[in-house]
Amino acid sequence: MMSTKKERGKQRKKMGKGSRTCTRCGTHRAIIRSYGLNMCRRCFRETAVKLGFRKYS
Numbered sequence: 001m002m003s004t005k006k007e008r009g010k011q012r013k014k015m016g017k018g019s020r021t022c023t024r025c026g027t028h029r030a031i032i033r034s035y036g037l038n039m040c041r042r043c044f045r046e047t048a049v050k051l052g053f054r055k056y057s
């Protein structure tokens, strides 16, 4: 589990065109594309709260 951290750092530089990343924080984890958001779950939640959504789903 710990060794995967190094590999991840290597792949980071590969991110760019074609990779789905959060438009807000840039992470590529748990991206939500369903609503054309292209945001990670975290940012989506934060944005949703700001927009007035208390809960989603």
Ligand SMILES: [Zn+2]
Residues within 6 Å of the ligand: 022, 023, 024, 025, 026, 027, 039, 040, 041, 042, 043, 044
């Ligand atoms: Zn994000």
